[in-house]
Amino acid sequence: MLCLGFAFLYIPMFLLIFYSFNASRFVPVWGGFSIKWYITLFQSEEVWNAVILSLEIAIMNATFATLLGAMAGIAMARIRRFRGRVLFSGMISAPLVMPEVITGLSLLLLFITMSELIGWPTRGITTITIAHITFSLAYVAVIVQSRLVGIDESLEEAAQDLGARPYRVLIDITVPLIAPALVAGWLLAFTLSLDDLVIASFVSGPGSNTLPMLIYSRVKLGLKPDVNALATIIILIVTIGVIIAGWILSRQEKQRLLDQQMADSEKYDFSESIR
Amino acid sequence: MTQATDTSKLFENQPWLDPDAEPFVKIRALTKTFGSFTAVSSVDLDIYEGELFSLLGGSGCGKTTLLRMLAGFEEPSSGTISIDGVDMANIPPYQRPVNMMFQSYALFPHMTVEQNVGYGLKQDRVEKNEIAERVAEILAIVELTPFNKRKPHQLSGGQRQRVALARSLVKKPKVLLLDEPLAALDKRLREQTQFELMNIQHQLGVTFIVVTHDQEEAMTLSTRIAVMDQGQFSQIGTPTDIYEYPQTRFVANFIGSANMFEGRVVENGDNHVIVRSSHGDLSFYIDHSFEIRENIGVSIALRPEKITLSREVPETIDEYNTVKGIVDDIGYLGNFSIYRILLENDKIIAVTHPNQSRPRDARHLAEWDDEVLLSWAPSSPILLTK
Structure with a gap:
């Protein structure tokens, strides 16, 4: 059953990796091992531009997003009462479900209206970034917010x-404590942006193709190796990233457990010393 | 380490009895409401310099809210607080001359012991050398010098407690607020730390205000105790006052244990009061007078350790302060035993008796179902009208 589940998740990816080494121009036909498509890829300026x-x-x-999101999260978790709090926390999470x-579409309309009224922004990298x-x-x-809820307010x-x-409390205490959430948020925002096809397609302008847009437009013209x-390269990068993150986390956890054990084994030193 | 001195001795002058003494912390008509819930209800309190004052009460009695108002984390709904003659209204927590030790200790997990303790001094822009000096000094007092480079998660519970104490004392606050300072420690450590806390307080002369739900802790530590119930003070007094002369039924029951009797004043003389219990044949002769009308309903509280238990039961017993009963249950606690005595009217009285000698045959003073005589001194019954 487990194998079936794994097969369901990973066979498509393995197929993709497998066919990326296919010498044949036609994706489903095996024409022997080759890395020529990788070479083509690295030589393509279009691909490089999209990646960059x-x-x-x-x-x-x-x-x-991390800067603004952190401000919003802190406001929601730590300021118990301000005018429009309920509205604010509802509105902030609306994009999650929209x-x-x-x-x-709505952002595209906004950008068109704005550029007509004030001549800014021109569609392209700016609009995609704002949209993201x-x-x-x-x-x-x-x-x-959820990290802060778990942190003792008495700190x-x-x-x-x-x-x-x-402001010193914010810089000395709050920010270091939510640092893991900030890193996680940054990485998530990074991934979401790298991943997005739909919104980028709406708001991008001529000549600014992101990587997902490029892949999509190429596949529309027919599958190409x-x-x-x-x-395959993207999968490789992601896998390495996940492995490194997991390794760092498990090392930290081990260190923490070790420290705790050491401290507990010294538990009664104080009671010894005052006698 | 020297044995702790009895703090009550330090206060032989008892400033709270002197009408001219100027209180250090002055609380007037202080009220705090959360919506429709009144946490603290119009309380007045004077605390004098150098006192170790305890706010004692069950959970939800308002003691923590009162402490948080002193620290500035809660704004009073009405009333005033002044510390050393300065009104604390509109003074934010970071400018108050008080420091607080939190129940959770609230040590900054990303800083070492040294950095935690020095944080407050850094905020005051104290010079680096002086910070290091003062931190080292206070760490020596709490005996944590070897641990100065550790992070909080590398410390045991008792060590963390002392870091928190050092951190709140290093700025030499005028008043130190302690929220359940010993609650997170195990029993053995707690008892030792109590004396440690008293020593440090004595050494530094800082006024301590301690919030606690543990009456033993309050009794050992304090110069005075305020017993709190439902947002108000039931009684404020020295540990002896509170224990020996409780003024309300709540205080008598909350501090230590007490046998309670309902009764009626049958005679009110110049130097004595006689109360007849409504539980049948039992009368109390109390050897001091009260301003109280005859025939009024009152309660009598009688501490279990103030009752003498005897197996010799005479034919006729005294009219007052004696009663016959049967041993219903015995609880052996080592240092003393608790006897539960069933009276003729089915009321049960608890009596404690110290086990002063080692019984050779492992027998108790009285055994199950023995008939016994209980008696007490005329100074022992506590008459309560509230």
């Missing part, structure tokens, strides 16, 4: 009690 554009957008998006087509920030920040806000109170003004090669 996607990465640029993803990095900018992740950074701004169909992408609608988000994309609007929905990514909702995810970051939710991650940051921030203790800092205040010791004389730290609110160089797309398989591109996909």
Whole structure:
């Protein structure tokens, strides 16, 4: 049963990897082992441009979304009462449930209206980035909020009690404590942006093709082995990333357990010393 | 380490009895409501410099809310707080001359012991060398010097408690607020830490205000205790006052245990009061007077350790302060035993008796179903009208 589940999940990917080494021009026909499609890929300027554009957008998006999302998350978790709180927390999570087509369409309308009225923004990298920030920040806000809910509020109170003004509390205590959530939020926003096809298609302009857009448009013209090669490289990068993340996390966990055991074994040293 | 001195001795002058003494912390008509719930209801309180004052009460009695208002984390709905003559209204927590030790200790997990303790001084822009000096000094007092480079998760519960204490003391606050400071420690460590806390308080002379639900802790530590119930003080007094002279039924029951009797005042003399219990043939002769009308309904509280238990039951017994009963149950606690005595009217009285000698045949003072005589001194019954 487990094998069946794994097969269901992974056979498509293995097929893709397998065919990326196919010498034949026709995807389903095996023509012997070859890496020529990888070479074609690296020589294609179009692909490189798309990769760079996607990465640029993803990095900018992740950074701004993390900044804004963290602010929203902190406001929702730590400020118990402010005017419009309920509305705000409802609105912030709306992009999570909104169909992408609608988000994309509405943003396109906004950008067209704006560029007619004030001449900004021109459609392209700017509009895609703004569009991505609007929905990514909702995810970051939710991650940051849930992390903060799990953190004892008395830590921030203790800092205040010791004389730290609110902004110092934010910088010295809150931000370090939510750092894991910020990293997770940044990575998620990065991935969401890299992954997005629908919204980017709506708001992009001429000449600015992101990687997913490029792959999609090529596949529409017929399956080609160089797309398989591109996909294989992406799979490889993601796999390495996941393995490294898992390794770091498990090492931290082990270290924490070890520290705890050491501390507990010294538990009674105080009671010894005062006698 | 020296044995802790009895803090009540330090306060032989008892500033709270002196009408001219200026209180250090002055609370007037302080009220805090959360929606329709009143957590603290118009309380007045004076705390004097150098006191170790306890706020004692069950959960939800408002003691923590009161402490948080002192720290500035909750804004009073009405009323005033002043510390050392300065009104605390509109002074944010980070500018108050108080520090708090949190129940959860609230140690910053990403900082070392040293950084945790030095954080408050850093906020005051104290010079680096001086920070290091003062941190080292306070860590020596709480005996944590070897652990200064550790992170909180590398410490045991008792060590964390002392880091929290050091961190809240290093700024030499005028008042230190402690929220259930010992609740997270196990029993053995707690008892030792109590004395440690008293020593440190004595050493530094800082006014301590402790919130606790543990009456033993409050009794050992405090110069005075305020017993809180439903947002108000039931009684404020020294541990002895609170235990020996409780003013309400709640205090008598909450502090220690007490046998309660309902009764009626049958005689009110110049130097004595006689109360007849409504549980049949039992009368109390109390050897001091009260301003109370005759024939009024009152309660009598009688501490289990103030009752003498005897197996010799005479034919006729005294009219007052004695009663016959049968041993219904015995609880052996090692240092003392609890006897539950069934009276003729089916009421059960608890009596404690210290096990001063080692019984050779492992027998108790009285055995199950023995007929026994209970008696007590005329100074022992506590008359309560509230």
